């Protein structure tokens with residue numbers, strides 16, 4: 062009856078956002094849910110962001126923004142890029158978008174012709190394949206090794222005459238790996254020499270546990286931004302805990318950015334000037350918030366990894382960055398959806414099954430919430446999955462007994 066396009070019927074909704082909705086509803090219905098599913102810091106956003114947004118709102122001057130972004134905010138992005146990347150983009154090399162998500166979405170729209178291929182590394186963030194398909198492109202999944210790092214040989218094998226771009230996310234969602242500088246250097250060289258776009262999704266670039274481990278792609282190119290095939294995507298959602306403000310940006314060669322602006326001019330128009338003002342507050346006065354988040358996630362990571370390692374059959378690699386960990390539960394069950402459902406229904410802990418990221422047998426746990434929640438969440442997961450742990454647990458004042466055999470899953 063409803064004749065939707067063939068195209069949209071090929072696209073899946075975002076499983077991470079759907080899961081967040083389920084966890085939210087469960088929570089609203091009174092269940093003591095701990096949400097380790099969504100990748101969202103729970104700390105309050107920088108005070109400077111609120112102050113500046115409030116002043117803007119009170120001025121009553123909340124009008125259309127220039128399509129590519131407000132110039133004062135773009136200057137702040139420029140400074141951020143100089144400070145963190147050692148590169149100075151011109152303002153025309155920057156476009157401000159509705160989150161990093163829209164930057165990536167617009168980018169695929171302007172780069173891809175039907176059938177063009179984009180290399181993504183497994184495990185990959187849930188939205189990459191769907192965004193590429195929405196632009197009528199083809200996601201080509203390249204496997205990684207045990208440490209979730211791709212090797213050059215597999216990358217070269219996956220490249221065809223139709224390869225238009227390689228998408229790299231480091232620190233990585235969901236694996237929490239950071240790609241070694243030698244690999245990034247080799248990819249930058251490869252892409253510059255073959256005129257393949259190298260899209261670097263750097264949204265977790267400040268959430269790194271060992272300083273210096275993450276090295277930006279710009280370090281390895283001698284090409285000026287306007288001659289380079291490197292496009293860097295970033296945003297304030299993760300670093301400043303400002304997911305709901307929906308501000309991101311892309312930096313690339315002027316023709317690429319202009320083409321993205323064309324899409325923006327006919328779709329969302331310039332991003333809300335009010336929210337850009339808040340983002341300006343974050344970039345100019347939010348350093349303390351970033352430091353606090355860095356401290357919190359280090360504590361949370363250490364606790365969570367230590368506790369998960371006690372679970373029989375679970376293997377976990379130490380996260381190098383982000384606020385995720387990606388334990389391997391294949392010895393417990395190859396069906397990560399079943400495990401995630403079990404954890405949600407019995408232990409009231411939301412996690413994301415690895416299958417959503419192209420890696421069944423794994424679970425993604427996000428630890429950007431409070432340390433109390435992480436301790437409680439880890440205890441419940443251990444109770445639900447480890448047959449050697451005590452059979453009873455108290456959740457929100459009620460005793461629950463483990464009545465299932467995990468190997469029967």
Ligand code: PMP
Nearest residue numbers: 160161162186234264296298309
């Ligand atoms: N890239 C990655 C790898 C992500 O995990 C996210 C999470 N939302 C995004 C991009 C998009 O972020 P946002 O649109 O909130 O800026």
Ligand code: GLU
Nearest residue numbers: 075077078098099100234
């Ligand atoms: N990127 C976050 C995650 O992976 C937020 C949800 C989303 O946008 O997919 O959980």
